[in-house]
Amino acid sequence: YIILAAYTVGELAEAIRLPHITGYLLAGLALGHSVASLLSGVSLPPPLAEGILNEQVINQLALLDDLALALIALTAGGELMLRELQKGLRVIMGILVGQGVVLAVGVVLFLVVALALAPELLPTVAAASPMALVALGLVVASVSFATSPAATIAVINSTGATGPFARTVLSAVVLKDVLVVIAFYASMAAATTVMQLSAGGGFMLSLWHIAQSVLLGVAVGGLLHLYLRFVGVELLLFLVGVIYTTTFVAEAIHAEAALVFIIAGIVVSNFSDRGETLIHEVERLSMPVYV
Numbered sequence: 001y002i003i004l005a006a007y008t009v010g011e012l013a014e015a016i017r018l019p020h021i022t023g024y025l026l027a028g029l030a031l032g033h034s035v036a037s038l039l040s041g042v043s044l045p046p047p048l049a050e051g052i053l054n055e056q057v058i059n060q061l062a063l064l065d066d067l068a069l070a071l072i073a074l075t076a077g078g079e080l081m082l083r084e085l086q087k088g089l090r091v092i093m094g095i096l097v098g099q100g101v102v103l104a105v106g107v108v109l110f111l112v113v114a115l116a117l118a119p120e121l122l123p124t125v126a127a128a129s130p131m132a133l134v135a136l137g138l139v140v141a142s143v144s145f146a147t148s149p150a151a152t153i154a155v156i157n158s159t160g161a162t163g164p165f166a167r168t169v170l171s172a173v174v175l176k177d178v179l180v181v182i183a184f185y186a187s188m189a190a191a192t193t194v195m196q197l198s199a200g201g202g203f204m205l206s207l208w209h210i211a212q213s214v215l216l217g218v219a220v221g222g223l224l225h226l227y228l229r230f231v232g233v234e235l236l237l238f239l240v241g242v243i244y245t246t247t248f249v250a251e252a253i254h255a256e257a258a259l260v261f262i263i264a265g266i267v268v269s270n271f272s273d274r275g276e277t278l279i280h281e282v283e284r285l286s287m288p289v290y291v
Contacts, residue, residue, distance in 0.1 A: 005031065019158040021151055070243040070261045071282055073177075076149035077265020078279040080174040084167050092172045096179065103144050108137030128195065135191035142183040147173050174262070181259045182210060213255040217263025220246050221271075224264060228274035235281045 006027035013023030033055070085092065111125075112133055119126035125136060152173045156166055185206035220242065227238055243261075250257040269275035 014158065019155045021154040021158065066247045066257070067240065067243055069258055070247065072149055072153075073258045073261030074265040074282050075153055075279065076174045076177055077262040077267075078269040078275060078282065079153060079170055080262075080266055080269070081171075082266075082270045085171050085175070088164070088168050088171065091168055092175060095168075095172050096176055099176075100141075100145060100179075100183075104138060104141045107141040107144060108134055111137045111140065132191070132195045135187070135194040138187040139184070139191050142180060142187045145176065145183060146180045147176055149173050149177050178259060178262055181213075181256050185210060185256075209254050209256065210259065212253055213250070213257075213259040214263050216246070216250060216253075216255050217260040218267055220260060221264040221267025224268050224278060225272040225274060228268075228272070228277055232274075232277075235277075236284065239281060 006024045009027040009030075010020035010023035013026070014020055112130075115122060115126040115133070125133070128136070152170060155161075156170060189206045223242065228235070231238075246260060246264075247257050249255075250260050265278075268278050272278075
């Protein structure tokens with residue numbers, strides 16, 4: 001019911017020239033607990049009293065989280081064409097460096113000023129050294145640097161946007177997704193070192209986890225290419241099996257699952273003649289994910 005309702009609202013959003021994802025967001029807001037709490041004075045039958053998309057339903061849908069993350073990451077990696085990236089690399093790097101510097105400086109300054117004016121908000125952090133505040137600010141900035149590839153891809157696909165601007169935005173968003181993982185690991189390692197906390201191996205261990213993610217992503221990409229080339233049947237079922245198996249392996253070796261599937265998508269789309277087939281099948285599974 002939730003998927004059908006959200007899909008219907010998405011189609012209505014398209015009728016007034018808005019992307020489907022806008023309708024999905026509005027449907028989630030209307031069916032969620034927030035709107036139900038606003039109507040708390042009205043006698044509503046269950047499950048409307050707690051919202052149709054209540055905590056229990058969200059917990060039931062949690063099983064799809066790994067599948068959703070993998071499909072988004074595969075789509076993001078599959079859309080990152082190295083030829084296009086090379087053409088606009090200077091512009092893309094300018095965008096990313098500009099955003100990164102502004103966020104890093106802005107977040108660190110905000111944290112320092114906020115704790116100077118109201119140290120009671122975070123007393124433990126306020127008592128830390130200036131270097132520790134900078135390190136913590138960089139951790140927050142690395143998270144703030146993230147952009148949703150799913151939302152970007154959904155808007156571009158829904159509107160049919162093409163041309164250099166759309167390609168630049170998409171390439172920047174996908175590349176940023178890779179850089180966010182690296183920046184977060186690096187900033188966390190720096191913060192734990194500065195604050196003399198146990199980092200479980202520190203920065204070098206973080207780099208090893210990133211390397212493991214890249215190697216596992218290349219292996220998964222190669223496996224997908226071989227299956228597409230020599231088997232090519234029941235691809236949706238095979239994708240689901242590979243996604244859950246790879247996620248289990250990634251968790252076991254402490255690899256970053258999002259980075260693994262981004263790399264796998266890049267490998268198949270750029271080094272295989274079956275890249276379009278993979279993206280097409282992933283998009284067939286992606287509508288419920290965006291909803």
